[in-house]
Amino acid sequence: MNSTEQIQLAETLMHQGHVEQAEKLYDELCHMEHLTETERGTALFGAGTCLFLQESYAAASSRLQESWELLFAARGMEDPLTTRTMVLLSRSLIALGDVTTGMEIGRGALKNLVSLYGLDADQTATAAFFLSSGAYQLGRLAEAEDLTRQAMQAWEKIYGSVSLQVAGCLDALGKLRTVCGEKREGVDFYRRATEIKVQLLGEHEMAAASLGHTGLAEAELENWKDAESLLTRALELYARLGVQEDAEGMAVFREKLAACREVLREDKNA
Secondary structure (H helix, E strand, O other): OOHHHHHHHHHHHHHOOOHHHHHHHHHHHHOOOOOOHHHHHHHHHHHHHHHHHOOOHHHHHHHHHHHHHHHHHHHOOOOHHHHHHHHHHHHHHHHHOOHHHHHHHHHHHHHHHHHHHOOOOHHHHHHHHHHHHHHHHOOOHHHHHHHHHHHHHHHHHHHOOOOHHHHHHHHHHHHHHHHOOOHHHHHHHHHHHHHHHHHHHOOOHHHHHHHHHHHHHHHHOOOHHHHHHHHHHHHHHHHHHOOOOOOOOHHHHHHHHHHHHHHHHHHHHO
């Protein structure tokens, strides 16, 4: 098996979910002699991707940094593969806490993606969405919101307004609006995200969690009736799904539901 065939096999294994097997093949390739810079850069990118998927961010960033340097020298900064490497290196560095460097690399990658594929491409939207989390960590809330909205507008065109991708953006916008002090607007974004998840996922833990967290947000605004309804739906859905009562988050939902009902009882008796 030559190097090209081994790279193709490793890519296939990774896409099939056999990440550890793919990583071993990529590592073997990285240690082979007589590879071109592009082949070695590709192998390092593959190894870095596998490590990233396993959340080994320090090891991933090391491989991806080396890959980026090789691919930049061999193919240039704006090459599609160089750009993919920059995107994943950016995400690895942000995950490690080196947010400033990650954002710098990520902005360059996003600029390349817009030039290569346009604003409405899935790759561009995905990069913008994950880059927004770095901007949020740096306290650059306006930039984070702009990036989130950029991703959402593209995903609405690709997947439609009722999609999990759009729901993810709405959740992010809800968080941003809340942090900025616009709590009512933030909760409205959360509610829209929840409606989408319930519609698409039906009886699913993700939908139950979204109902519960939106209920908590309504309770923060002292909208006790709406909060009580959402928290009740969340806990009833958890029960139908057979989720253990001590599952993470459920105790908080039950406590807040009891508090909402107490307030509603007091209002009724007043």
